[in-house]
Amino acid sequence: MTPAQATCLADALVIGYAILEQGGPALIAVECTIGLLEQSGLFNAGRGANRQLDGVQRMDASIMEGAQLGAGAVASIEGILHPITAARLVMEDTPHVLLVGPQATKFAQHCQLAPLPKARSPRRNTGRDLPSASAAQTMRLYRAMLQSQRTGKDQHGTVGAVALDGFGTVAAGASTGGVDSMLPGRVGDSPLIGCGLYADNQCGAVSMTGMGEGIIRLVVAKTICDCLAAGKSPAVAARQVLRMLVSRIQGSAGALVLSPDGRFAIKHVTPYMAAGWWKGRGKPTVRGQFP
Numbered sequence: 001m002t003p004a005q006a007t008c009l010a011d012a013l014v015i016g017y018a019i020l021e022q023g024g025p026a027l028i029a030v031e032c033t034i035g036l037l038e039q040s041g042l043f044n045a046g047r048g049a050n051r052q053l054d055g056v057q058r059m060d061a062s063i064m065e066g067a068q069l070g071a072g073a074v075a076s077i078e079g080i081l082h083p084i085t086a087a088r089l090v091m092e093d094t095p096h097v098l099l100v101g102p103q104a105t106k107f108a109q110h111c112q113l114a115p116l117p118k119a120r121s122p123r124r125n126t127g128r129d130l131p132s133a134s135a136a137q138t139m140r141l142y143r144a145m146l147q148s149q150r151t152g153k154d155q156h157g158t159v160g161a162v163a164l165d166g167f168g169t170v171a172a173g174a175s176t177g178g179v180d181s182m183l184p185g186r187v188g189d190s191p192l193i194g195c196g197l198y199a200d201n202q203c204g205a206v207s208m209t210g211m212g213e214g215i216i217r218l219v220v221a222k223t224i225c226d227c228l229a230a231g232k233s234p235a236v237a238a239r240q241v242l243r244m245l246v247s248r249i250q251g252s253a254g255a256l257v258l259s260p261d262g263r264f265a266i267k268h269v270t271p272y273m274a275a276g277w278w279k280g281r282g283k284p285t286v287r288g289q290f291p
């Protein structure tokens, strides 16, 4: 983790906590925390989002609160600075849970959400820029993807947050630019409720990072919540499900897990996971690894 990322994470924790301290809802604390990370350009979300193999940034985000099980998400949204806010507006202003692609983008524009600022220099590009999709170009996209899969190069920089407010409500959020070397149109776990995140006041809140393909197949966030509901601690629940992810399908992920009584755990089976917490005293804790 770079010093700039560490400072940004600490600032995001302070902003989220201040909202809770002033009596604000966990949902808004989660949204504002993630919003700062999206805006920073330092993580794989918002300004810093990865590009798909055609050179386009398509982002996924979701948010959920545990009192009413309200949830909203966007997938493959383009040109919007704060996909997490678009997700909250899907939850609050529509009868739906998930909007995708150009229609998600149109919805966010209709809500007058800020656009992604134009990049001054080309951002991290995980593939080749291929503006149109002729058959030959499509073949090149597939070849580029297979080659990069062989190198095993992937980066885990999704941003996420979980919070518990003074009303006893938990919330979780996630926002991402996806993984390295994605085919255009690829959607990961982050906008899928139960996979990339879950929140229920009766068991807790979970936000995931890592290779979405594995997280989706084991419905990881909801599976961790089910373990919490069965009486396991956040640390035990996270460890157990992450181990299963590795042993069953060689998955790779990290989890933020919070129980309704305020116990929490940060666990990962990736070599590295930049994360932190703050309970309002001293300085926020921010680290790159959690045992």
Ligand code: ASP
Binding pocket: 044, 155, 156, 157, 158, 176, 177, 178, 179, 187, 188, 189, 190, 208, 209, 210, 211, 212, 213
């Ligand atoms: N989970 C995200 C995805 O698969 C990537 C990440 O966490 O970095 O899209």
